[in-house]
Amino acid sequence: MTLHIRNMVCNRCIMVVGTELEKMGLHPLSVSLGYVELKEALTDSQFAELNKKLVDLGFEILDDRKSRIIEKIKNELVTLAHYTEEQPRENISSYLSSRLHHDYNYLSSLFSESEGTTIEKYFIAQKIERVKELLEYDELTLSGIALEMGYSSVAHLSSQFKKVTGQTPSQYKTTLNRAGRTPLDKL
Known part of the structure; x- marks a missing residue:
């Protein structure tokens, strides 16, 4: 049985959901971004209990096709922005x-609605959060960050960063506005 879960956007989320499943005596075959694969089907009472626990933790079991597609879009974008070493060329x-096997116009319309x-805009917000993280780590130059995040130039990165945050990357780095970071599931 596969469950689709909203707001599972990081490794910590995977760990929390996996722990809750284990506490309930359910032994998942796999837990990944947005998905849980269980060996057995859940009873109605197990489903209700699990859903309540997950909602209390900020997650939600998705049960309709459109919601699952939206969650897949989010998971792909979060993975691209935060966990992919090299941005795709396309x-x-x-x-x-190509990843979701749907026409982009359909995906775009569904997501926007x-x-x-x-x-x-969602993807840009994800990328900017990753840029903030990289600026705080202070391990890469702005050129290195632009290259890693798939920007065509430092100017393009700076322009987009300022449009989203109201600050240039240099201003952000100088003030290290820690309150400016946004949890991934809130973007």
Whole structure:
């Protein structure tokens, strides 16, 4: 049995959900971003108990097809922005279409209708959060960050960063505005 879970956007989320499943005596075959694979089907009471526990932790079991597609879009974008070493050469529309096996216009329309923002704006927000993280680590130059995040230039990165945060990357780094970081599931 596969469960699709909203807001599972990081390794800590995977760990928390896996722990809750184990506490309930359920032994998942796998737990990954947005998905739990169980060996056995859940009874109605187990499903209700698990769902309540997950909601209390900020997660939600998705039960309709459109919600699962939206969650897959989010998971792909979070993975690209935060966990992928090298950004794909193709544009985001082609990337999502090939990964999710749907026309991009359908994905875009569905996402915008549900989330109140575009796929592009959501992806930019994810990338900017990753840039903030990299700036705080202070291990890469701005050129290195731009290259790692798939920006065509430092100027493009700086322009997009300022548009989203109101600060240039240099200003952000100088003030290290820690309160400016946003949890991934809140983007």
